[in-house]
Amino acid sequence: MTEVIQALFPSSMDSIPIRHIHTAQQQQDNSYRFSIRHIQDLLTGKGMHEALHRHDFFYILALKKGSGQHHIDFQSYTVEGHTLFLVRPGQVHELTLHTDSSGYLIQFSEGFYTAHEQQARRLLRKAGSINHYPFDARRSQKITGILQAISDEYTLQEERYQEAIKANLSFLFIELLRDPRHTVSTSEPRYFQERLDTFLELVETHFAEYKQVSQYAAMMHLTTYQLNAITKQTLDKTCSEVINDYIILEARRQLHATTEQINNIAFHLGYEDVSYFIRFFKKHTGYTPDAFRQNCR
Structure with a gap:
């Protein structure tokens, strides 16, 4: 085999x-x-x-x-x-x-x-x-x-x-x-856990295309208020924080594991304006993409 x-x-x-x-x-x-x-x-x-x-x-x-x-x-x-x-x-x-x-x-x-x-x-x-x-x-x-x-x-x-x-x-x-470490998450109501799982799967699939909470709420047939209530209850984060966290994680992966130019990485993540992406990345990590990549070496 x-x-x-x-x-x-x-x-x-x-x-x-x-x-x-x-x-x-x-x-x-x-x-x-x-x-x-x-x-x-x-x-x-x-x-x-x-x-x-x-x-x-x-x-x-x-x-x-x-x-x-x-x-x-x-x-x-x-x-x-x-x-x-x-x-x-x-x-x-x-x-x-x-x-x-x-x-x-x-x-x-x-x-x-x-x-x-x-x-x-x-x-x-x-x-x-x-x-x-x-x-x-x-x-x-x-x-x-x-x-x-x-x-x-x-x-x-x-x-x-x-x-x-x-x-x-x-x-x-x-x-x-x-x-x-699973004690907190397993104590949440099943409905919240199921909706959270769906939301996380959608973010992982569509993060480059969709960055607004309203877009994910619409796909899940929920209001933005309902979706935010779910992430606050289960993760103590807003939906926007969950989306941004995943985008930053994927950006860090690309910067660490590839030699792609920053503008190509930004485009892959759904940002046509590379300067906006650089500001976004620095806001959430404290580093510019280039500085982060240098620190990984």
């Missing part, structure tokens, strides 16, 4: 390498792209370094033991045992794994869950709001058991194995949601 990860360099303004998931195994539904591999098989006795890139799929790295460094959207983490990393599509990351690392790597496409599997999608969205999960030995053993069950289902492919994989993934996400 060999898997090939192919890095592509698109000709658009977004020149951060994007890696796509491809499986040698033929799957009935092309949108159902899933794989799980042992980290030891990936390393083949050597260390591994992956330079800055992003994926168009979900990426779960679960380590029983190991060492190295993992940088995800300007946060740096030490790779060590009893740790899980969950990287969402679109996030920029850089990974170094040393030869002593062992565990599992799971990858699956955004189309892995259908529109009807709302509960599973909610679990994934909530769990994916945090990238780094350290565990004590007891919880690590429990999670390793879940991952081994997923690996067995993927390898044996007995009847209804895809359902079994999804069920075990839900168990995994529930374990992640027991992290104390």
Whole structure:
């Protein structure tokens, strides 16, 4: 069940390498792209370094033991045992794994869950709001058991194995949601959480095209007041702050991971006036785009 990860360099303004998931195994539904591999098989006795890139799929790295460094959207983490990393599509990351690392790597496409599997999608969205999960030995053993069950289902492919994989993934996400950092978000009313998830997905998809709260409210059939009430209740931020935060994050990704000119980055982010973009970026970060890029080097 060999898997090939192919890095592509698109000709658009977004020149951060994007890696796509491809499986040698033929799957009935092309949108159902899933794989799980042992980290030891990936390393083949050597260390591994992956330079800055992003994926168009979900990426779960679960380590029983190991060492190295993992940088995800300007946060740096030490790779060590009893740790899980969950990287969402679109996030920029850089990974170094040393030869002593062992565990599992799971990858699956955004189309892995259908529109009807709302509960599973909610679990994934909530769990994916945090990238780094350290565990004590007891919880690590429990999670390793879940991952081994997923690996067995993927390898044996007995009847209804895809359902079994999804069920075990839900168990995994529930374990992640027991992290104390999720306590506040899980206490919010389900309606608010569902609307927030929709809003965040729309921002990630349309941030370059739409920058006004009213545009997102219209797509969600809400008033701007209702949408602001949801983000204030769940995130303690206004909708405008959420939109601007994502634009700044994507700008930082582009400045850090590419050598694109500032005017090209501004255009990619939806700004035809580069001077306005520079003022916007400095207002929210304290740096001009050029100064930020220099500080990243």
